[in-house]
Amino acid sequence: MEEAAAQGVRVVPARPGPVIPGRHVDLRHGTGKVRGVPCFNRNSAIGKLRDDPGVIRRAVAHVEGNSWKPTPVAPGVCRLPS
Numbered sequence: 601m602e603e604a605a606a607q608g609v610r611v612v613p614a615r616p617g618p619v620i621p622g623r624h625v626d627l628r629h630g631t632g633k634v635r636g637v638p639c640f641n642r643n644s645a646i647g648k649l650r651d652d653p654g655v656i657r658r659a660v661a662h663v664e665g666n667s668w669k670p671t672p673v674a675p676g677v678c679r680l681p682s
Contacts, residue, residue, distance in 0.1 A: 624643040626635045629651065638646065649655045670678035 624638060624640055626638050626643055626646060627633065628635055646656075649659060668681060670680055673679050
């Protein structure tokens with residue numbers, strides 16, 4: 601992992617702490633350019649979220665509890681999300 605960092609590859613650990621074996625290379629699929637070396641779980645999550653920044657932002661908002669947005673129905677009346 602230190603070798604990758606020395607070559608300018610950004611290393612993205614899942615948690616702070618000792619180096620854990622089993623890192624994966626994360627590629628920008630359109631260009632094949634290396635984006636980083638995340639752990640298996642982080643690489644899997646990025647893939648499941650389709651490498652889409654909008655989907656990732658919505659997932660972060662959900663985890664942080666910021667995805668709640670009431671829908672105005674009439675003046676002074678809002679529908680809560682289900």
